[in-house]
Amino acid sequence: MAFIKGQLDMLPLNLAVLPWGLLCGSLAMQNGFSAWETQLMSLLVFAGSAQLVAIELIADHTPLLTLLFTTFIISSRHFLYGLAVRQKVISQPLRWRLPVSFVLTDELFAFSHHRKAYQTKTRLIYALSAGFSFYVAWNIWTLLGILAGQLLPDLTNLGLDFAIATTFIALVVPTIKNKATLACVVITGICAATFKAWGLELWLVLSALSGMTVGYMVSKDSQ
Structure with a gap:
């Protein structure tokens, strides 16, 4: 079953x-x-x-x-x-x-x-x-x-x-159940669109790192 x-x-x-x-x-x-x-x-x-x-x-x-x-x-x-x-x-x-x-x-x-x-x-x-x-x-x-x-x-x-x-x-x-996760998702999306438009070779990596950094900062502030 x-x-x-x-x-x-x-x-x-x-x-x-x-x-x-x-x-x-x-x-x-x-x-x-x-x-x-x-x-x-x-x-x-x-x-x-x-x-x-x-x-x-x-x-x-x-x-x-x-x-x-x-x-x-x-x-x-x-x-x-x-x-x-x-x-x-x-x-x-x-x-x-x-x-x-x-x-x-x-x-x-x-x-x-x-x-x-x-x-x-x-x-x-x-x-x-x-x-x-x-x-x-x-x-x-x-x-x-x-x-x-x-x-x-x-x-x-x-x-x-x-x-x-x-x-x-x-x-x-x-x-997406808290502010930190929401911030991570939003910043990653914005950075991905921006860095891709700029033609950066590591746009995906930089976007993910940017989103995770902001999400971490928000989670620390909320503690």
Whole structure:
């Protein structure tokens, strides 16, 4: 029952990232990646935002240090996710903790706020079912993107990248429950739009750091 519920609860998000996966697969193909390289990226990296950024940076012949630093900063949020759920899974055997850590994406983390999440075998099965269903869906959408990239014209002109923004908006908005988080979100958005317009190479990293700094300052002032 927990297995089926995990699949059903994650289904809306699985479908929501369809345009995102199509874009990732087709964008990689159109920028010189082979089909195997593109699919292996989704199989091994399994990080949509980091994959898309890395593809664009590689296509632009960005220096390796900038590429590594940017993708590290983007993916570092998963370290924070791990810290956030650590106390809930620390008592579980390693055979449970390892697969949970692999599928702990933004989407699964959004399911992790219940105080009893991951703390029983039933809840672990639920989490892994939801997480791996998202993994399977992501790789299927990537495969469809690979095929689309070979058969159809440039999919980036269809505005599929907007799916990235809408997915994260849906995940972020419910978490805005205090002034510090609101300040972080607003400042990050303003900085992202400004720095991107200025053509700064590290616009995404600088925007995130700016938002987190302001959020931290607001949280300190409110204590």
